[in-house]
Amino acid sequence: MTVLENTPRVDPAPPRRKGWRRATALSGTDRIVLLLMVGIPTLLHVALVWVPTLSSVLLSFTSWDGIGDLDQIKFVGTRNYADIFTAYPRFWPAVQHNLIWLAFLIVLPTSFGLLLAVLLDRKLKFTRVYQSILYLPVVLALAMVGFIWQLMYEPNLGLVNNVLGMAQSGPVDWLGDSDINIYAVLIAAGWKHTGYVMLLYLAGLKSFDPSLKEAAALDGANGWQTFWQVTFPVLKPINVIVLVITVIEGLRAFDIVYAINRGRNGLELVSVLITDNIIGESSRIGWGSALAVILLVISLGFIITYLVQVFRREERT
Amino acid sequence: MTTTLDRPPVRRSGGGERDKKNARLRASRIALHTFLVVVCLVWLAPLLWTVFASLRTYEDTAANGYFSLPSELTLDNFSKAWGTADLPNYFWNTLVITIPAVLITLLFSSFVAFGVTRFNFKFNLALLMLFTAGNLLPQQVIITPLYRLFRLIPVPEWLNYKETLLDTQLGLILIHIAFQAGFCTFVLSNYMKTIPTELTEAARVDGAGVFRQYWQVIMPLCRPALGALATLEFTWIYNDFFWAIVLIQTGDRMPITSALSNLRGQFFTDYNLLAAGSLLVALPCLVVFFALQRQFVGGLTLGSTKG
Secondary structure: OHHHHHHHHHOOHHHHHHHHHHHHHOOHHHHHHHHHHHHHHHHHHHHHHHHHHHHHHHHOOEEOOOOOOHHHOEEOOOHHHHHHHHHOOOHHHHHHHHHHHHHHHHHHHHHHHHHHHHHHOOOOOOHHHHHHHHHHHHHOOHHHHHHHHHHHHOOOOOHHHHHOOOOOOOOOOOOOOOOOHHHHHHHHHHHHHHHHHHHHHHHHHHOOOHHHHHHHHHOOOOHHHHHHHHHHHHOHHHHHHHHHHHHHHHHHOOHHHHHHHOOOOOOOOHHHHHHHHHHOOOOOHHHHHHHHHHHHHHHHHHHHHHHHHHHHHHHHO | OHHHHHOOHHHHHHHHHHHHHHHHHHHHHHHHHHHHHHHHHHHHHHHHHHHHHHOOOHHHHHHHOOOOOOOOOOOHHHHHHHHHOOHHHHHHHHHHHHHHHHHHHHHHHHHHHHHHHHOOOOOHHHHHHHHHHHHHOOHHHHHHHHHHHHHHOEOOOOOOOOOEOOOOHHHHHHHHHHHHHHHHHHHHHHHHHOOOHHHHHHHHHOOOOHHHHHHHHHHHHOHHHHHHHHHHHHHHHHOOOHHHHHHOOOHHHOOHHHHHHHHHHHHOOOHHHHHHHHHHHHHHHHHHHHHOHHHHHHHHHHOOOOO
């Protein structure tokens, strides 16, 4: 009886309930707790990531040796940029290396990673073992990859020259020769990157409806046709993500060249030039910031592509 | 009798074709396995070469070259690298940085993800994009002002006798949290979106406050994602090279991955020692990889494909 007495009381509640519920959800302690939960991490993130990023943009129009106080900062307009583009001998080689880096990573590790993913995405014996071996380098630090490959590339004692039979006859100094060391380093970087790309594609292939492939097989499509006409279009969103991740990795590339020879003698990259302006002998804040902004502008295009790709579904709903 | 009845002639003619097809399939399988085995051997070669070099003495390789059969195998290089390079101190530094950084990153990003997915603010999507984009920025874009900022922020003397946040492990922990929170917030918010809103609503009706909804309803359900992220973030923060190189100046405060770069000077002529040192430094990540492979792989792909 008590239950029956109580039920009618609930019924009139709904019209009022909505407003009441919204008010309590964000009022009093809850409101403060939620504000702290979202606010503190956001504050930290903005203060240490976005404030410095915007400061880089501002500082790039100034000249400051970093020694005096903040009032020593002089506004110089776009002079830093003009000087970098016209009078900085290390800049264009670094840009060229970055472009080679991007082109290499996009072409070789990406297509090889895709090939491996397609080969491994089937009921194959030992597929787990193969996969584990191929993505093993992904867990290693890029700096560590640099050390490990130094042992491989050592002119007289390294594995590469010895296997190629060049250790005695005419050893190639893979990392010392400024004409070829960038490619040697890229093979090492690709060793790590391929596994990552393979993993991303494997994840994409797993979420993909096997009946599509069966239907293609029934229609008499061969492996090649199935790949290009069925698998590849399905992987399109992953392609964008792989491309963006590859480009961002390429623009960030630093550890491996810095671990090998501090990014000199043929291994200059834009990221190395920026770092040299902070921890090197010459501390030119405005100059370093202008270099950083150039890197930022290039990255932003890809960051926006990535955001559009992953948040598109949200915007629709 | 039954067997003949079971095999009508029609089927038999098809059987021959099937045999041919099976043979072709088997041949292609063998070719595939051969290819994969070769690729895997090439993939392992750098690591095996490093292990091989680390197990030999400097004298042995100096006399015969690295590309030769060893006269003896020894673990001496490992103990030598451990002792002479002061590795225990650097491992300790890494531990002091990595553990709090991973835990606080996960805590903070789960806070934000919870707020963004459970409550309807106008700026939800903008906030999520801010975090996601922040993690994609090249670190070099941030570093110059960050370095200056860290130099201006005072800390008590017991933390750093220079009394600046620069050159402290605390500074390194803070930037790891701020930077990695971007990726983890993105992944965790995707994960939390799959948890039905009815669950937190029910808890709310029962009188649970915001924090209890977070801690007792959402967090237990996020355990798989948190495990994957913890594994991944551990390897990333452990492997950090750049932040430490720039933000830590006192050599013995460095975490191990960056420290090894400094130590290379000492090891320079002795590649056996460098090989042993590199392997010791890589070991924790390799252990994590083999022990928690599923979580690790899950974490890597969590960010790329939704759901």
